[in-house]
Amino acid sequence: MLIVMKAGASRADVAAVEDKIRALGFTPNEIPGSTRLAVGITGNQGPLDPGMFTVMGGVADAVAVSKPWKLVSREVKPDDSFIDIGGARIGGGRFGVIAGPCAVESREQVDQAAVAVKAAGAHFLRGGAFKPRTSPYAFQGMKEEGLKILADARAKTGLPIVTEVMDTRDVELVARYVDVLQVGARNMQNFSLLEAVGGQPKAVMLKRGLSATIQEFLMAAEYIVKQGNYKVVLCERGIRTFEPMTRNTLDLGSIPLIKRLTHLPIIVDPSHGTGDRASVPAMARAAVALGADGLMVEVHPEPEKALSDGPQSLTPAGFAALMESVRAIASVVGLTLS
């Protein structure tokens, strides 16, 4: 059930609605909209009587929600959500580009990458300080030292930072240094981690799990939003199928569907989605053409020397060329780059 307040409803009207919800034993969740506020009710098992709320002052409507996800539902909040970090925006008609190396390897590597992607028009810098690796013997990341390097690159370029957090115990540390906390594909159903990033104030980028259904993806976002953090960006990064020639199968068909189901922005990661530098530009252009809200692209100053994911990383020159075609297609489909 969603209680939609009138445009001119007072805080006292809202408080009365919330008190009534609590009196029924349920939980109110304020959902901010561009013109008016709604209050979602969670905790109820079955349907509620709309009449209990429509008689109250300041209430425009009380509508039932038909999907298992509530707070992230487009039914509940028809207008687009977006994140905005000092003007770098993803969602709401603004196409945002996140670029940078897979892993933070050194100060020089990050600085070179940051300067290059900024020059080409990227809006956010990415880089992994904590790396989830299939093998315990592979490079596991520079950890806090890597976070410092990223923060310094932000100081130099002004680009907000996106980086992954893997452990509930590290959430506070990572949030201290960066602007967007990434929850990786392998942790999409690490529910403790979802609650932890939902309970802190920085924005969150949630990647789709390797075999997560779209419903599970939205329910994972619901875990975050339920803690009060609406600054969530979804990221399609490919799913696991039987095809051995590509690293993953980038499920671009999920994008138009997800945009109908949720108000949260969704971006595309063609680097992990294909695993092959030669296919990244084509898939990035496709993502713009179909109306995604942004891209995350791996760029490394020297891909052949990368400690992880070199084969899928673009060179700075390749990224600059890609940004040209992204801009050209964005203008055709009515998207503005941040």
Place this chain on the structure above:
Amino acid sequence: MLIVMKAGASRADVAAVEDKIRALGFTPNEIPGSTRLAVGITGNQGPLDPGMFTVMGGVADAVAVSKPWKLVSREVKPDDSFIDIGGARIGGGRFGVIAGPCAVESREQVDQAAVAVKAAGAHFLRGGAFKPRTSPYAFQGMKEEGLKILADARAKTGLPIVTEVMDTRDVELVARYVDVLQVGARNMQNFSLLEAVGGQPKAVMLKRGLSATIQEFLMAAEYIVKQGNYKVVLCERGIRTFEPMTRNTLDLGSIPLIKRLTHLPIIVDPSHGTGDRASVPAMARAAVALGADGLMVEVHPEPEKALSDGPQSLTPAGFAALMESVRAIASVVGLTLS
């Protein structure tokens, strides 16, 4: 092994090469190129000595082929192949659009669809006369009567016809009426059917199987081409994954990879690939943006009355709107509509 002839090689030079191949117990396959001819050798188990051929008159080079597919390989024929039916072209820089109803249901329905898709700019008319249906109790198509309706629609509009053939015994009949024989996803590894369509002169559209790897897809095309028919168009139409919310998972990431591996053109079917009319335009735009050679789109005059696949069929108005955005993106990526 591929014997590349010089630009000025005579027919006698070519014949001498082919005789030598036959003398070794193998089979020569002429592969026409835009400027010069190549002769593929099939039937050999291991590597051959290039020197046997490079000493012969008119021979430019003799190169080993490293993939299990040969005749369809981009290594063997670097320039794009295309099909051209009276000016309606798919491939080689020309973006071709096939549109029409899933199934032929009546003369009126096909005529309305044909006129509408022609007006919106489609280059080919599609319509199923033989329908592969999961249930033996579902509508199985109008069969030869349907073929006649399609041929009459061609007479009225000038649009070449694409239709499916399901049985080796029907190949000759279908080829008599239509311009492009479609081998459907369920028959992608019906090797008898592949050989049968390879042994007749009309063009063939081969759809990717529901769980076919890219390698299997190319090997299936190789079956057709090996019979001498190079007029083959591949069609990505989605693969089967765990995701229940979409009919199939449209594997757009296969397109740039397939274009690197083979000289054959590849088009995209967003109708079966998503199963949902609301997602078709976005996925069609994506297909243009990433450089596919064409589209196949289901259009029905009255989708809600369709005997099959109504939910994924566009209305004529929806199709006309789609063609607008297809043209806009095609011009950005340097593709010409036929």
Place this chain on the structure above:
Amino acid sequence: MLIVMKAGASRADVAAVEDKIRALGFTPNEIPGSTRLAVGITGNQGPLDPGMFTVMGGVADAVAVSKPWKLVSREVKPDDSFIDIGGARIGGGRFGVIAGPCAVESREQVDQAAVAVKAAGAHFLRGGAFKPRTSPYAFQGMKEEGLKILADARAKTGLPIVTEVMDTRDVELVARYVDVLQVGARNMQNFSLLEAVGGQPKAVMLKRGLSATIQEFLMAAEYIVKQGNYKVVLCERGIRTFEPMTRNTLDLGSIPLIKRLTHLPIIVDPSHGTGDRASVPAMARAAVALGADGLMVEVHPEPEKALSDGPQSLTPAGFAALMESVRAIASVVGLTLS
């Protein structure tokens, strides 16, 4: 709708029921049972009134069928179906074993295999004369010559023959030589072939498609049975998943479910299901333990010399050892070997 006749109903009673069905514009299908006959109605789109039939002479009941498959449904025929070729039986409590080489390669190879598998206790001989191969350059089978070799091996050992047919044009030829026509995984939805094997009198073994759902598998069997041929054995042979270490993922969990849904017998092919000789015995034992109706196992006199599927073929000694453990477990779960 299923019309269940009384145990003592006369042929005239049955004929009257069938005439009424035809008068309504639908098709009657006689379904033989161990104690009494039922008549299935196909062709109707919606529900029928049971009262039209329950008032007729000899009719015990008229029941609606809730699944998309009808004639193969366990609802329609609660007791097990089986095939019986001169005493070699699969289904109805009898566990049947089909063994032999993947492909017929020579008279000697087939004869050796036939004698060995007969000695170890197999009930049927298998061997491929028409081979579906991913590559057009791979060995395609000995064709009619192979059928003759198989028929001669039957003459020597008394083992009924199971072999694959791939083309509707070959059905009559293959049926002339062998006892059970196999429809392979790649042709599970080759509906023309399903109808062709359904329209001839020999038994049919239908293998599950590489990405066929259980519902599609049963619907494919329905295509065969709808033509009047109830002598159908299903075969689980593994499905395609993301796992690269096994050739296929043998879906043994389908067996108990399929046995609840249909009266048709279902056997297991652990050779294709694993692709690895070392795993075949364990999976074969599992198949017995969970109540499958039989096994199909590849056995080659010299697996290392096999023209196809050598790595998954057992040696004669390995097969004999397997049969020992199969018998031991069969006795525990109450199955009798044919």
Place this chain on the structure above:
Amino acid sequence: MLIVMKAGASRADVAAVEDKIRALGFTPNEIPGSTRLAVGITGNQGPLDPGMFTVMGGVADAVAVSKPWKLVSREVKPDDSFIDIGGARIGGGRFGVIAGPCAVESREQVDQAAVAVKAAGAHFLRGGAFKPRTSPYAFQGMKEEGLKILADARAKTGLPIVTEVMDTRDVELVARYVDVLQVGARNMQNFSLLEAVGGQPKAVMLKRGLSATIQEFLMAAEYIVKQGNYKVVLCERGIRTFEPMTRNTLDLGSIPLIKRLTHLPIIVDPSHGTGDRASVPAMARAAVALGADGLMVEVHPEPEKALSDGPQSLTPAGFAALMESVRAIASVVGLTLS
């Protein structure tokens, strides 16, 4: 590289080998065997010279390891590992059965289940106190209160306890109450959690991820063992495929393969693997027949009232009947129940 010590090697010999490994900049890992000790070397990127070690006192051999997993490899430790909690054993020829409710719901429910599964012959009691749920609105478990109920049930019945831990911050708490810490399918690549359970002394049961390859499964176990905890049991619980009729596809074919690749024991969870009570007994029998090391089965005193996974839970009577057939098949294949 694996240094295999002679049967009579002294502790001083072992210490000398380990010192040399550390001097090279790598890490020694003691791998206990039934008759002699081995020392695995981790941290090296490339191959090492065996001669550096074979000249040392007490060293029998120095062998290269060819797989990406090392410490869990059967190459490294040919004899079976097992866990043993006060005589309840899994692995090494002993078939162990874990049974109990999906979630701890109340003291009465757990006590009833514990008494019933003990009477039927189970060796371990399972029950979830921390529940990973797709929806944040579903029952999330009784948490520490649930752990107390489980510990009390152990006091009453003597059954060791298996329960899931989902958060690194809870590892110490859970380990204080229970005997085996379960890492669930969704956390199989939660590498922080793997390291945390590897760094404490209680046994660990690691479930295969929903789309984890066998290689990834073994690498996840390697993360645990690398921290020094060799008391690891693997659990096959089904993978995600396209099949909608079963909750998961139980990949029994992984069992014989995994037993060849690793010395760790592997058990089967037919409850999650099928999602359907009616299929659980058949799949459990299959698991015994093919040589798994144990079972984990959901049993609930009143499945129809269960807060989670009722449809797949056996009744106590159903479980007792299952144990009868498990014992019968175990005796055929030479397995002893704990």
